[in-house]
Amino acid sequence: MxxxxxxxxxxxxxxxxxxxxxxxxxxxxxxxxxxxxxxxxxxxxxxxxxxxxxxxxxxxxxxxxxxxxxxxxxxxxxxxxxxxxxxxAKPLGMTFKQCAEALIEAKRPGWRNAKHAQQWANTLRDYAYPSLGDKAPSEVSLADVK
Missing domain, CATH: 3.30.160.390 (Integrase, DNA-binding domain)
Incomplete structure (x- = not known):
């Protein structure tokens, strides 16, 4: 079967x-x-x-x-x-911004509307990317997000 x-x-x-x-x-x-x-x-x-x-x-x-x-x-x-x-398993060498954008795209099909994805993108753009955008995710520390 x-x-x-x-x-x-x-x-x-x-x-x-x-x-x-x-x-x-x-x-x-x-x-x-x-x-x-x-x-x-x-x-x-x-x-x-x-x-x-x-x-x-x-x-x-x-x-x-x-x-x-x-x-x-x-x-x-x-x-x-x-x-x-x-x-x-090759290293990706992605920045925090690239990882966040990939996360939004991966989650987009499960969200009810495009506005939700846009809210995430806007929040990250305004608050996270200026200080964290160019860092590797492994380099982001607790002190960076306080």
Whole structure:
């Protein structure tokens, strides 16, 4: 029997309760505490393996599905799907501003209207970007946001 892929809708991603939610095709959304992360789960030589694909704030549902499809293909070809993550793990070198803009774009499908995204963008532009915009996220300290 064929596996149904695409069970989750983008709007659901931000509202699902705690648990392990299947999108089909070995892709799952793990909701635990305040975090939501994509997981690729598969059986390899009789044991279950789980590979983290990243947070929903970093990887959209569409991007997670595409990566899961690549991983299924790699596994079918006899390759380890984890190799795709190692290739993808190059440093991004993103600034706080770039990360914030990526977050807004990732969350946009779940928001009810464009005004919400614009409010986020305006608030960050007016209050955060002047002092934090050019810093690497890892360099932002508690003192920077007080």
């Amino acid at each position: 064929a596996t149904t892929i695409g069970k989750l809708a983008a709007r659901q991603v931000d509202s699902l309760p705690e648990g392990f939610h299947s999108d089909g095709g070995n892709l799952y959304l793990r909701v635990k505490g305040g975090s939501r992360a994509w997981v690729y789960r598969f059986k390899d030589k009789g044991r279950v393996r789980e590979l983290g694909l990243g947070s929903v704030t970093v990887r959209t549902l569409k991007a997670a599905r595409e990566l899961a499809a690549e991983m299924r293909s790699a596994y079918a070809d006899g390759r380890d799907p984890a190799e795709l993550l190692r290739d993808d």
